[in-house]
Amino acid sequence: MELQNHQNMETGTIPPQLNHGGHEMFDVHEVLAGAICTLDTYTMLSEQVQDPELKTILERQKQFMTTEYNTTLECFKTGQDPSVPTQSYKMTQGNDFVYGMKPSTPKMPIQSVAGVNDQIISLSMLNSLKLGAVMxxxxxxxxxxxxxxxxxxxxxxxxxxxxxxxxLYQNKKGYYQVPQLPQQDMQQMLNSYGPAAIVPPLNGNMTH
Incomplete structure (x- = not known):
């Protein structure tokens, strides 16, 4: 075994399905496990959704993530191009946020399943998606x-x-409020940086 590993290191003849480093193996395992957890969460929450709009978002995202999970799993197991390439998700609603803060009831943990509502469901979806992006x-x-x-x-x-x-859905429903800085502060921050000078490379080439 040691001889075979040594030969692979020397010749680069590792089979595609084994063409993975140790850190990659652990981190992709976390991605796949996280994807399953997200899909399971969406499945569990789907029966609790009240708003048809949120239900549509949840089901469309779940279907897309299922295909994406299969694509990731396939290329990880084979080390080669997947049969279904990564697609591009497109949301259907507008992208206008409502800015500003309004008085609201302080949030706190629910005491029973009866407290699950669309606000909690959408927050669970959002947190799962953000965690997936990091992983x-x-x-x-x-x-x-x-x-x-x-x-x-x-x-x-x-x-x-x-x-x-x-x-965006949360913001539209008032679940997610977005504060803004005063315009004077925003202008000062927007103007805090200037463009960098583009210096031509020596001999017109970056390589030696």
Missing amino acids: KTNAALESTNPVVRRVLADSLPNCIEMAYEVS
Whole structure:
């Protein structure tokens, strides 16, 4: 076994399905386990949803994430291009946030399942999506297999888009309020940086 490993290191003839580093193995396992947890959470919450709009978002996202999970699993097991490439998730609603804070009841843990409502469900969805984005980012940065790295990296915009969709829904329903800085402070921060000067490379080439 040691001789075989040594030969693989020397010749680079590792089979595609074994073309994974140790950190990649652990981190992608976390991604896949996290994806299953998210899908299970969506399944459990689907029967509790009251708002048809949130129900539609939940079901559409669940279907998309199921396909994406299968794509990630396939390329991880084979080390090669998946039969179904990573797709691009597109939300259907507008992207206008309502800014400002209004008085609201302080949040606290619910005491029973009867307290589960659309606000709690949408927050659970959002937290799952945000956690998935972090795990996929970490795994992509640790991946040595080029296909797995690309699949993970390509799925990140989908995590962001789905999380954005849920946060827009929460904002529209008043579940998620977005404070703003005073305009004077915003202008000062917006003007705190200037563009960098573009210096041409020596000899017109960055390489030696």
